[in-house]
Amino acid sequence: MPYEYTSVSLSDEEDDENYESSKEYNSKEVTIYAIDCRPSMLEADQNGDIPLLVTLKSTRAKIVDIIDSRPNDHIGIILFGTTESNNPHNKGHIYILQQVDLVDASRIKELDLLINNVNLIKDRYGSSDAVFPFSDLFWVCSDLLVNASVNQYFKRIIIITNNEDPTGRNAQYRKAAIQRAQDLKDSGTEIILFGVKENEDAFFDPNLFYSDIAAFPGNDDKQEDESDNRILSSIGNLKDLFDRIKTSQTSARSEFRLPFEIGPNLTIGVRGYNMVLEQKIGTPKYYFAEGEQTLEVTSVTRWKCLDTNAFLTPIDIRKAYPYGGEDIIFTEQDVAAIQTVNNPGLLVLGFRDIAFLKSHYQVAHPYFIYPDESPEKLDELGNQIDPPGFQLIILPYADEIRQVPPHAEVQDYQEAADTMKPIIHTLKIRDLINHKNMIQRAALDTEPEVPVDNCVPNYELIESTLSNEIDAFKRLVGLDTLSSQDILDNQAQAQAKKRGANTSSSSATASSEGQPSKKLKEMTIAEHWKNGTLEMVTNPSLKEFLTSVNIHPKKLKKDLIDQVDGYLKVKTEG
Template structure:
């Protein structure tokens, strides 16, 4: 390696394969997709009646809420998130302390199963929202003394009835009771023992203490000694909260902690230990549409077959060979040969050495990074060895260079294991950054390209005053960027409509477009700095949507033909008595033009020898107003009156080019023919043809 490790760019992403394989299948095979599922059970304690007391909503200043509404909102939002992100996961919800006792285990009193452990759907959200909107109408009751051990027993039975493999099993308990069953020591010990039984079955219990804004929830009274992760000091105690966003963040953070993409063995100079691979960022996209049979509404599937070009027969997989062109000849390879060529190393990570973190260059991007964390279940002692390696890399400010093979048969990659120290919020104790290694993929020698630009032209540089003005603008508009504050507006709108249809809502709640900047906010933050920037660069105030821009939010100019068309359609559809003529915002006003031109317009007319008022210029009164009929007596025998119509030569020529002369009346067309000394006899189409030929020839 050189002095610096640089990142190249690779769009294939393990897609380099022989033969005519489907590229989408190759890329899909290279990705790490977890096939396991998670299960989450929410338990809401309603034994304390104060959970229903209303107080000022911290997320909305003009409304009130209660702790039960906050807990149910968190459950509802979590279900919606699961439906979108992980539709294979299982979710359940229980209420303890209710008058009704409805669960699969009839022996337990005051334990009500609101949602069984199953795949979430629209019915799950509707059930939670129904109880949240009016708890009294549900007739469940509250304030009854219940045993937490019974609720945990029901939860364990839920998990035991799941036949599929579960990656993680989580239980979240919302409660205001910091010292449950304080007068019943037998019940307290039963609760502690049941939590320990759940932990032995890989079911982790998390207590989310609820307290009003002026209250406090003390975990040290009972729950710190009951929860194994708090007793062993492997997790921190977070302060109670009543903010839904923060509460939901805690739930999703805990729930996704054990969702690994893969579990690999890591070789550290002959010593192997287990690690789990996680992904911090995934590109969110709309789900693909499902094709259904039009008669049965059942899902239909497609199948691809390989057919011989000579006989038309369907070929079996063993009858197909792949070839790679080399030197103008086809080198034929069988499936076994192809697989053996791809198998270069077993799956896992192999440490090759260490380099200083100063030699890690982040200027280029190869592919999204991953994150590894010790997997004690794979190899005993992995946590100790991993922590020792992490502490050593942090203290010496180095990263590990390793070879990584994601799965059996995948191509090996070079990666830098960049150490990260654990960071907690000082006030709440919530983990901001976990301890572990970032797996940053680095290129091979063949992947690096020289893209240095050699520009020989002289470039104009900004002067010192302009640089200072630009720096002032940047400083004024600087803010703390957090990806959690910016949602994809296209996805938000898509799921808002899907949710409204699935939950049978009367109206769609339009999501806020958080990535659309507000010109008013920018202007208010810039102030005088924006005007100074405009002055330094000689720009017009208001151009480009900057300081003083007044165009944003104004009415858009619309096509007059479309506006008129939809106005008539709307009048017919809504059975209106009259059509509301839309304003023609693109038709220029001659009065406005005349007032702005003034003497300049008259001088223009004089220089070109034009008649004042012709062509819609100075003094024109015909555009947009009703034409005045000037009656005069003709020299015919019947003394009929003939209307004299002013003809606009420019408009007439433009209409001829666009082949729109048919919009004029016969009288206008005849006067135009007289103006150009053309025949005026015949029907309307004859007059149009005469004018078309004239304008085409002239």
């Protein structure tokens, strides 16, 4: 039986209310770091490392990573095992260092202050070996989550300690702590332990307490109701703590959850995951200084009536489309009906042989479709075993496939790929990392480093270390037989083909009297309209023209051209 692939239709209207309601509720997260501050956490180990200091550095690194990757997530920090108390119910030995909120520069600077002098924790908050009701810690965490109004967030509590039994073998404390932890888990809060062994030969027994409130690798009975965001608790040496905290919260998050219609009256629920996603620089934001604070600028868009110069309210604004010299008014319901082709979901359109699927059709990253009804299965180390799903590859439109440049037939593609690998690995560009580092230094008032412009090719490195590999690759793919002029000619042909009708229309700009045509830059908007070359006018020029005739310009070029066309038609006919 030949392999087959499925053609599916993905309805993805982001403005549709039904689509919004089908998104995952846990797109944002709130994490509370509960850090043990008992005296043993302040004592250096055999390698000279202080557990509490490594914990603070690890937490800071994770917070900085969250700013880059998930800026809308909330973070809170609680110190326990202190002598001082700072919480709403005056629970002893629990100090709220940072409330649950978005991360900003001031919160990172507060951590930096403690990292630079870890003894400040003992001086300011104290350190105590006193046994207290550990359920109090969960009560304080619960209060933070409630007061932060993060009901729709995925909630997580991470406990970092080297104490394997915080209840001090007190049966009453143990029972109360387990019950309160279970209440938090029932309300959707995940509890994770990062247990720190005091030295290489030390033993941290989770069965004394923590195995009753957190999930560990191989503990199957604790995993059956966990979501795809689960992080398993772990125990290890201090030197591993940094990596374990920094790599936490990197589990797969579903991009969408939709119904999958396989056939008539046969629909299952699936989740879609992005397995590979390119890293991009985020949208820039504007800030202003007010005293010692740096605040984000809040932008407000308001519309004015050209006739009365009065501000318009939403009920005064209507959506319209120019047609036949008139504006056809649409209501919000009309626009929604036009945009909605079908209910959100995946729909099987048919089946074709896999031979029709070419490798160069994959111009975008695929989605991994996963049955919503099945939890994943893990091995004893917490790794997933053969996920029950399939890859969803988005097929391109014809104009998304570029013309193949001149080339010779390649006899061994694998050999060519292996030859290119050292070239790719050597010439890595780290400009995105430099961009983030410069922003962090500006926000945290640290000394800036002179950035290295990695966009400039390192010709000396290329010549000294990669010349043989480049020559071998060119020979394998037939580029050694092509001249630079062949490549330029091919590029010119591709551009001419893409322009299509525009190229022919631009050559027909002479007037009907046979006079020479003007240069495009010298033509007015009306002359472009008359000669059918409005497509070659820039958006700013079109908007400037529309504004000059008291027409509010739209955003897309097609709409701008329609506005100009409608105006000049009416003016000409009048």
